Amino acid sequence: MSSRFPFTANPIGWFMVAYSDELKPAGVMPLHYFGRELVLFRGQDGAARVLDAHCPHLGAHLGHGGCVIENSITCPFHGWRFDGSGSCVGIPYAKKIPPAAMLRRWAVCEKNGMIFVHHAPDESYAPTWDIPVLAEHESQAWTGYMRRRWRVRTNVHEIIENAFDVAHFCFVHGAIRLPESKVTMNGPSFQVSSRTAFDTPAGVMEGDIDIDTFGFGMFTARYRGLIEGIIIAALTPIDDEFVDVRFTFTVKRLPDEAATAFVAQQFMEDACRQLEQDIAVWEHKKFLPRPLLCEGDGPIGLFRKWARQFYPVATLRARAI
Ligand code: FES
Ligand SMILES: [Fe+2]
Incomplete structure (x- = not known):
């Protein structure tokens, strides 16, 4: 623990x-x-x-x-x-x-x-679900993967919870209004679809973001706006202190190759900037089992209920999340 x-x-x-x-x-x-x-x-x-x-x-x-x-x-x-x-x-x-x-x-x-x-704690826990095959993987319509990696002093739970913390998008990431979100839970997966607008160095970007979470180890964030892009985020616990975070990026090709390379680079840089803004918070924050939530905070409570399925009963202190 x-x-x-x-x-x-x-x-x-x-x-x-x-x-x-x-x-x-x-x-x-x-x-x-x-x-x-x-x-x-x-x-x-x-x-x-x-x-x-x-x-x-x-x-x-x-x-x-x-x-x-x-x-x-x-x-x-x-x-x-x-x-x-x-x-x-x-x-x-x-x-x-x-x-x-x-x-x-x-x-x-x-x-x-x-x-x-x-x-899993031991070999008696067989996998009960699979990682999905992504339609964009190796598709000619999408660019080859671009990769970035961080070693972050936090827990995978905090990183996934962040996607459901709607209000922080305005204060940490420059969203110009609270995203409107729709949440769907389905066994080990959890989807959040949001319509949002971000103030980026390249101007205001309006768009839809669909986040699909597959347990604590992976989520995809699909962005549809001026361009279409996907981040495949993979989070792996290194030990009790650190998480290995890998972001893999691909964008839908535009007719022009140079334009594709430009938007792909912008998309990746903006996602990295947003993650690094989060890292600054995660590395120093304290986890509150009973946070003081208010209207507009997003589905954090729902997320925490969903999260319990990934914790072996013996490791979860009563009312820990
Ligand atoms: S074979 Fe001797 S330590 Fe592995
Ligand atoms: Fe964030």
């Missing part, structure tokens, strides 16, 4: 751990997320797999020097081999494999050019 928040920093759900192109065939990457050491590797069959990183033999980290053979990973220290289920399938100098030679296996999915891990 984090000292700053009355709930765990590591809720249940899918969290991005890498872009697909960062993990080549037979590639190995050490991961540090959820306050844990993990190893990500891609088998010869192309599938990405994630296991706990420390070898049960003498504790070497498989992400530092481990190598992929077929669809398994070999420990750099004494050559023990583990398959994607976490079972030890070979010890080069022994005939018998100790029955406890196992690593925890983490469910993985790869969608939209991103690799996600399903975080």
Whole structure:
């Protein structure tokens, strides 16, 4: 349990751990997320797999020097081999494999050019929902991904809650009026559609924003105004203190290539500026389990009720959110 928040920093759900192109065939990457050491590797069959990183033999980290053979990973220290289920399938100098030679296996999915891990307290929590495939991914009508990344001292809960905090858009981000919002909740997803107008360095931008949240690990923000653009936001807890925030941008191509490049750059810069305005608040704010809300604050209470499904019961203090 984090000292700053009355709930765990590591809720249940899918969290991005890498872009697909960062993990080549037979590639190995050490991961540090959820306050844990993990190893990500891609088998010869192309599938990405994630296991706990420390070898049960003498504790070497498989992400530092481990190598992929077929669809398994070999420990750099004494050559023990583990398959994607976490079972030890070979010890080069022994005939018998100790029955406890196992690593925890983490469910993985790869969608939209991103690799996600399903975080849960233990393996008994199977994923109950999927990350959606985005229609814009690899569509010729949309630009290639542009990427930005931040390490932020906060909790994924605060970042998602921000999207539902309607009033802050005026005071932090330069919205020139309170957005009019419509909210829809559906299991692990939550949508907020808003009509808004922002004062940006490029002038006042009127538009519609649809935010679709998929658990705590990912949301998309679709903007439709003078241009069409999407931010795919991926939030991954690093530990009790920090969150890895990745924003991936794409915009719908205009007939003119130079104009497309210009609006894509403006769209990205404006979104980064807005996120950085939020970061300044998040890193220093205190989480209030019982905030003093008033009319016009937006669906924060509704959001907090929805959020409870991602916290294992044992980690949630009574009336924590
Ligand atoms: S520590 Fe991994 S094989 Fe010995
Ligand atoms: Fe914000």
